[in-house]
Amino acid sequence: MSLSLFDLKGRRALITGSSQGIGYALAKGLQDAGAEIVLNGRDTAKLAQAAETLGGDVHQLAFDATDHTAVRSAVDGFEAEIGAIDILVNNAGMQHRTPLEDFPADAFERLMQTNIASVFHVGQACARHMISRGQGKIINIASVQTALARPGIAPYTMTKGAVANLTKGMATDWAKYGLQCNGLAPGYFDTPLNAALVADPEFSAWLEKRTPAGRWGKVEELVGTCIFLASDASSFVNGTTVFVDGGITASL
Numbered sequence: 001m002s003l004s005l006f007d008l009k010g011r012r013a014l015i016t017g018s019s020q021g022i023g024y025a026l027a028k029g030l031q032d033a034g035a036e037i038v039l040n041g042r043d044t045a046k047l048a049q050a051a052e053t054l055g056g057d058v059h060q061l062a063f064d065a066t067d068h069t070a071v072r073s074a075v076d077g078f079e080a081e082i083g084a085i086d087i088l089v090n091n092a093g094m095q096h097r098t099p100l101e102d103f104p105a106d107a108f109e110r111l112m113q114t115n116i117a118s119v120f121h122v123g124q125a126c127a128r129h130m131i132s133r134g135q136g137k138i139i140n141i142a143s144v145q146t147a148l149a150r151p152g153i154a155p156y157t158m159t160k161g162a163v164a165n166l167t168k169g170m171a172t173d174w175a176k177y178g179l180q181c182n183g184l185a186p187g188y189f190d191t192p193l194n195a196a197l198v199a200d201p202e203f204s205a206w207l208e209k210r211t212p213a214g215r216w217g218k219v220e221e222l223v224g225t226c227i228f229l230a231s232d233a234s235s236f237v238n239g240t241t242v243f244v245d246g247g248i249t250a251s252l
Helices: 021-032 044-054 068-081 105-133 154-177 192-198 201-210 219-230
Strands: 012-015 036-041 058-062 087-090 136-141 179-186 241-244
Touching: 012 021, 021 036, 021 044, 021 087, 021 192, 021 219, 036 044, 044 058, 058 068, 068 105, 087 105, 087 219, 105 136, 105 154, 105 179, 136 154, 136 219, 154 179, 179 219, 192 201, 219 241
Parallel strands: 012 036, 012 087, 036 058, 087 136, 136 179, 179 241
Antiparallel strands: none
8 A cells, every 4th residue: 555645744733632641652753644724622821832842833722622612613713714624633532530420410410521522512513613524533532441441440341331432423424525534543552631540550560460562652653554544555444443452451
């Protein structure tokens, strides 16, 4: 197959929650593949810093991905003033670790809004424009917890399972309009979201034994799969979730 299938020149990608961590790494990877980048976050100062670090022709689109009205206004405004969003990476997410019997109701609601509702809000806002053009790529960031559970994060596990099923629903409704909607499920990666786990020697030792690859993932190792799902190379891939996890979901 020609490498041109992976070329993203002339395409514009919006990545939610992209001022740091996985979102920033994916933005950089898509930029290196030729895409024009639209960074998103709620903290305008962090967003500006990320844009400066990334360099090049980078747009900053600040909005709260959990606010349906704000999302619709931001996406519609950008499409009208700047141009098409060809690729959407729904990356915004959060974690909260507490035993299920003590899990705070307000934390549960925040997880629901940040990890599930944002995928719906931003996905729908972008898809309406993609549908009218007859093409588009939506990549929803799932998790190893889409398939597996660990103590203390049951509601997070629920949200990431929902992301995979919402991805299937998006593909089912929107494939006929020329959209490809897929999930990317990272395993355990060294990111700000996992800072507490990375700093825990006991957990890291457990993870290295539990993962066939024997180590934490590096965020740059998610880029290739993201480029594949964002490019013409995945033109008949729809509704699936690709696990990038060092083999952890394949092994007991």
